[in-house]
Amino acid sequence: MEVSFRGKHALVTGAGKGIGRDLVLALAHGGAKVTAVTRTQADLNSLVQECPSITPVCVDLADWGATEAALKDIGPIDLLVNNAACAKLQPFLEVTQDQFEQSFSVNVKAVLQVSQIVARGMKARGSGGSIVNVSSQASQCALRDHAVYCATKGAVDMLTKVMALELGPHQIRVNAVNPTVVLTQMGRLGWSDPEKVKTMTSRIPLGRFAGQPLQHLQAVFLSFISSGSQPYLYKHIVQNCCEF
Numbered sequence: 001m002e003v004s005f006r007g008k009h010a011l012v013t014g015a016g017k018g019i020g021r022d023l024v025l026a027l028a029h030g031g032a033k034v035t036a037v038t039r040t041q042a043d044l045n046s047l048v049q050e051c052p053s054i055t056p057v058c059v060d061l062a063d064w065g066a067t068e069a070a071l072k073d074i075g076p077i078d079l080l081v082n083n084a085a086c087a088k089l090q091p092f093l094e095v096t097q098d099q100f101e102q103s104f105s106v107n108v109k110a111v112l113q114v115s116q117i118v119a120r121g122m123k124a125r126g127s128g129g130s131i132v133n134v135s136s137q138a139s140q141c142a143l144r145d146h147a148v149y150c151a152t153k154g155a156v157d158m159l160t161k162v163m164a165l166e167l168g169p170h171q172i173r174v175n176a177v178n179p180t181v182v183l184t185q186m187g188r189l190g191w192s193d194p195e196k197v198k199t200m201t202s203r204i205p206l207g208r209f210a211g212q213p214l215q216h217l218q219a220v221f222l223s224f225i226s227s228g229s230q231p232y233l234y235k236h237i238v239q240n241c242c243e244f
């Protein structure tokens with residue numbers, strides 16, 4: 001899908017790999033000035049090599065103080081994609097405090113914090129803008145060994161709804177996109193066992209995971225980022241509609 005982002009400044013978190021990296025490149029190719037935020041410098045180096053117009057920011061988004069410092073001079077942002085997340089899979093009875101805190105810090109707290117930083121600027125300028133939170137089907141489906149991950153994504157859905165409600169009057173649209181499995185590094189972690197794959201794909205009407213090719217999923221994100229004339233809009237979708 002060809003969408004022009006010319007004249008827009010986008011910020012994408014979790015930009016080093018997978019969906020985030022792909023989105024950074026799509027936004028840059030669509031004409032946006034893109035700030036790419038992630039925590040592994042080597043990923044940012046290769047991203048800038050691939051697309052020199054990108055502004056890299058290296059920070060661990062689990063760290064509130066470091067994130068505040070890293071983003072304080074970021075400048076006006078029109079489009080924000082809160083994409084960074086981690087998935088640490090453990091059976092419910094083995095979940096540790098560390099896993100819980102790390103996952104909620106990245107998957108939920110950073111969404112709130114980065115959105116606050118960006119939305120305060122949008123409100124002050126009166127420019128409006130668009131925020132897309134990358135949630136997951138896991139916000140709605142119980143998945144084995146995903147207790148913490150599912151809980152974080154459920155939290156992201158509700159956070160999105162309240163953000164949409166409160167930021168809408170400032171012409172800031174807030175949406176969540178809830179994909180099913182995408183075979184990125186994270187996707188392969190949970191979904192490489194063919195038996196497990198079968199239980200999931202048998203419930204997906206199209207019989208396959210999302211993002212095959214990745215451009216289909218990318219088109220969904222880009223349309224959410226760019227479209228909509230409503231003062232505010234809350235929608236969420238499950239790519240490929242998984243039935244449980």
Ligand code: NDP
Pocket residue numbers: 013014015016017018019020037038039040043059060061062082083084085086106134135136137178179180181182183184185186187188
């Ligand atoms: P990947 O693991 O492939 O990429 C995640 C990116 O986020 C990496 O660049 C990673 O950096 C970065 N990141 C993770 N933690 C931090 C942190 N603390 N600070 C800064 N950056 C961080 O994930 P995907 O591309 O698969 O997932 C992207 C989004 O899509 C996530 O929100 C995920 O929950 C969601 N999603 C994914 C699905 C899937 O099947 N893949 C399905 C549904 C939703 P590093 O590698 O250096 O840690």
